[in-house]
Amino acid sequence: xxxxxxxxxxxxxxxxxxxxMAGVAGGALAAAVSRAGGxxxxxxxxxxxxxxxxxxCAIPAAERLPFGVGLMAWVLDDRPDLxxxxxxxxxxxxxxxxxxPAPYVAPLHDAGIAVAxxxxxxADVHRAVAAGADVVVAQGSEAGGHTGHRATLPLxxxxxxxxxxxxxxxxxxxxxxxxxxVLAAGAAGVWIGTPLLACPEGLNSPAxxxxxxxxxxxxxxxxxxxxxxxxxxWPQRWPGRALVNDFSRTWHGREDELATDDAASRLVIEARxxxxxxxxxxxxxxSVGLVTAERSATDVVHELSADAETALRAVxxxxx
Numbered sequence: 001x002x003x004x005x006x007x008x009x010x011x012x013x014x015x016x017x018x019x020x021m022a023g024v025a026g027g028a029l030a031a032a033v034s035r036a037g038g039x040x041x042x043x044x045x046x047x048x049x050x051x052x053x054x055x056x057c058a059i060p061a062a063e064r065l066p067f068g069v070g071l072m073a074w075v076l077d078d079r080p081d082l083x084x085x086x087x088x089x090x091x092x093x094x095x096x097x098x099x100x101p102a103p104y105v106a107p108l109h110d111a112g113i114a115v116a117x118x119x120x121x122x123a124d125v126h127r128a129v130a131a132g133a134d135v136v137v138a139q140g141s142e143a144g145g146h147t148g149h150r151a152t153l154p155l156x157x158x159x160x161x162x163x164x165x166x167x168x169x170x171x172x173x174x175x176x177x178x179x180x181x182v183l184a185a186g187a188a189g190v191w192i193g194t195p196l197l198a199c200p201e202g203l204n205s206p207a208x209x210x211x212x213x214x215x216x217x218x219x220x221x222x223x224x225x226x227x228x229x230x231x232x233x234w235p236q237r238w239p240g241r242a243l244v245n246d247f248s249r250t251w252h253g254r255e256d257e258l259a260t261d262d263a264a265s266r267l268v269i270e271a272r273x274x275x276x277x278x279x280x281x282x283x284x285x286x287s288v289g290l291v292t293a294e295r296s297a298t299d300v301v302h303e304l305s306a307d308a309e310t311a312l313r314a315v316x317x318x319x320x
Contacts, residue, residue, distance in 0.1 A: 001013060001014070001309075002014055002015060002183065002305065002308060002309055002312070003015075004166070004183070004188045004189055005166040005188045006135065006166045006168060006188040006189035007189065009114070009134075009135075009166065010039055010066060010092055010093065010114075011066065012037055012038060012039055012066070013036075013037025013038075013305075014036065014037045014038050014301065014304075014305035015038075015168075015183070015188060015189030015190065016033070016036075016037075016038035016039070016179075016189060016190055016192060016301050016304060016305060017033075017038060017039045017040075017041060017068070017093075017116075017168060017189060017190070017191045017192070018030060018033035018038060018039065018040040018041050018191075018192060018193070018196055018297065018301075019041065019043075019070070019143075019145075019170065019191050019192060019193030019196070020041035020042060020043035020044070020068065020069065020070020020095060021043045021070075021144075021145055021193050021196075021197075021283070022043035022044060022045035022048075022070070022072075023043065023045065023203060023204065024043065024193075024196070024197065024202045024203050024204045025040075025041060025042055025043040025070070025193075025196070025202070025203070026042060026043075026056045026059070026201075026202070026203045027042055027055070027056035027057060027058065027059025027060055027067075028059055028201040028202075028203075029042075029196060029199060029201040029202050029203070029297055030042050030056075030059070030060050030065075030067045030068070031059050031060040031063060031065055031067070031201070032199065032201045032296055032297035032298045033196070033297050033298070033301055034060055034065035034066055034067055035063075035065065035298045036297070036298045036299075036300075036301035036302050036305070037301070037305070038301045038305075039066055039067065039068055039092065039093060040060060040065070040067050040068070040297070041067065041068035041069060041070050041093070041095065042056045042057060042067065042068070042069050042070065042091075043070045044069060044070060044071055044072075044075075044082055044086070045072070045075065046072070046075040046079065046232075046233075048082070049081070050081045050082065050084065050085035051085075053069070053082060053085035053086055053089060054085055054088070054089060057069065057086075057089035057090075057091065058089075061089070061090070066092045067091050067092065068091050068092055068093035068094060068095065068116075069086045069089065069091045069093075069094050069095075070094075070095045070097070071083065071086060071094060071095065071096050071097075071104070072096075072097060072098045072099065073096050073097060073098055073099025073100055073101055073104065074098055074099040074233065074234070074235055076096070076099075076103075076104060077099070083104060083107065083108075087107065087108065087111045087113065090111075090113075091113060092113070092114065093113070093114045093115070093116055093134075093135070094108050094113050094114070094115055094116070095115070095116040095117065095118060095137065096108075096115060096116075096117055097116075097117055097118035097137070098118070098146060098234075098235065098238055099235065100127065100131075101115070101117045101127070101128060101131045101133065102127075102130070102131040102132075105131045105132045105133065106132070109132065114134040114135065115131075115132070115133050115134050115135070116133065116134065116135035116136070116137055116168070117131065117133040117135070117136060117137065118137040118139045118170065119136055119137065119138055119139065119155070119159060120139055120141075120147060120148025120149070120150055120155070120237075120238070121148060121150060121155075122158055122159075122162065124148075125138075125158070125159050125162050125163060126162070129162070129163050129165065133165065134165065134166075135165065135166050135167075135168060135188075136159055136163060136165050136166070136167045136168070137167075137168045137169075137170050137191050138152065138155045138156040138159040138167055138168070138169055138170065138187075139152070139155075139170040139171050139191070140152025140153070140155055140156075140169075140170065140171030140172060141171065141222060141241070142171040142172030142241075142285055142286040142287065143170055143171035143172070143193065143194075143241060143285045144193050144194045144197070144220070144241050144242070144283045144284040144285030144288070145193065145240055145241060145242075145283040145285075146234060146238040146239070146240045146283075147171065147222070147238065147239070147240070147241055148237065148238060149222075151171075152169060152170065152171040152172050152173075152182075153182075153185070156169050156182060156185060156186075156187060157185065157186075160185070160186045160187070166188035166189070167186070167187055167188055168187060168188055168189045168190065168191045169182035169185075169187040169189075169190055169191065170190070170191035170192075170193075171285060171286075172285060172286055172287050173190045173191075173192055173195075173287065174192070174194060174195045174287035174290040174291065174304075175290060175304065175307060176303070176304055176305070176306065176307020176308035176309070176310060176311050177307065177308075177311050178190075178287070179304055179305070179307075179308035179311075180307075180308045180311035180312045180315075181311075183308065183312065184312065184315060190304075192304070193285065194212075194284050194285035194286075194287045194288050194291060195287065195290070195291055195300050195304065196297050196300060197209065197212040197284055197288070197291060198212050198213050198291050198292075198293065198294045198295070199294070199295065199296060199297040199300060200294060200295075200296065201296065201297050202297075204282075205275050207275050207277060208275070208277060208282050209294055211243060211277050211282050212243070212282065212284055212288060212291055213291060213292055213293065213294065215243050215284065215288045215289065215291075216288070216289045217286050217287065217288060217289035217290070218289075219243055219244050219288065219289075220241050220242065220243055220244065220284060220285065220286055220288065221241070221242060221243075221244050221248050221252055222239050222240070222241045223239055223240065223241075223242065223248055223252040224236065224239045224240070224255050225247065225248055225251040225252045225254075225255055225258060226240060226242060226247070226248070226268060226280075226281040227239075227240060228251075228255045228258045228259050229247070229251065229258055229264055229265045229267070229268040229269075230265065230268055230269060230272075231265060240281065240283055241283065241284070241285055241286070242281045242282055242283045242284065243277075243281075243282045243283075243284050243288070245277060245278045245279065245280075245281075245282070246278040246279060247264075247267070247268060247271075247278065247279045247280075247281075248281075250264075251264065267279050268280060268281075
């Protein structure tokens with residue numbers, strides 16, 4: 001068993017957190033991660049309501065499993081109902097990312113809930129620490145979905161030098177070897193999303209899961225095109241890493257033009273409804289080429305943890 005500050009803090013059997021991927025990570029996926037001894041999280045987006053929060057959180061809660069909820073700071077600014085519903089659900093951990101976490105840390109702490117903050121720059125690390133975060137998540141640009149522009153390993157090393165808080169590594173980690181590498185570097189755990197994209201417990205469609213399984217690691221693009229097309233208010237500093245498709249080939253790098261093209265906007269909006277994956281985004285990270293089978297998130301976390309333990313046990317052999 002791998003023990004870290006993170007696993008001890010939350011009573012986990014393995015220091016693995018399932019990333020709160022909005023549109024994929026619902027209650028069933030969170031529960032499957034937590035059954036394996038990790039901490040499953042539920043992703044909440046601006047198009048969700050308080051009822052959705054309560055409904056999804058009730059799934060792991062019904063099994064008395066620990067779980068977390070991921071919120072976006074820039075969404076919470078206009079949606080206090082999402083924070084209220086999250087507090088009422090009683091998660092062990094709430095991540096507040098993609099914006100200023102400061103206004104939301106105290107209310108969560110008052111409710112006895114620990115707070116994680118994803119960081120993408122050194123300035124983000126300082127802001128998370130000043131806000132009173134309990135866990136810092138160093139998310140590199142290898143990650144799927146919305147992310148920054150720094151690579152995981154350099155950012156992780158800087159974060160570890162700046163704070164004594166538990167720092168969790170996110171982005172590009174999909175195997176036990178990858179998990180062992182960041183733990184050896186000093187991370188308190190791993191935050192995984194892409195390895196869970198082909199799990200049947202996810203809220204994504206069978207077609208999206210098949211698309212993920214067929215993709216290679218070179219088949220992603222870090223782009224704002226899908227956000228611009230959908231007229232979403234995502235701050236520009238956080239583009240999204242998605243699988244390359246016809247829409248991204250046409251519009252990536254042409255976001256200014258896309259902002260006024262209503263026909264292209266309608267194309268993506270309708271594609272999301274019809275699951276047309278050549279026009280709609282499938283967010284995935286650079287480790288997607290390692291995701292080749294559809295299997296339970298419980299099995300994914302079990303294998304990741306077992307392989308990481310094997311890799312860590314081999315490390316002393318490197319020393320003379």
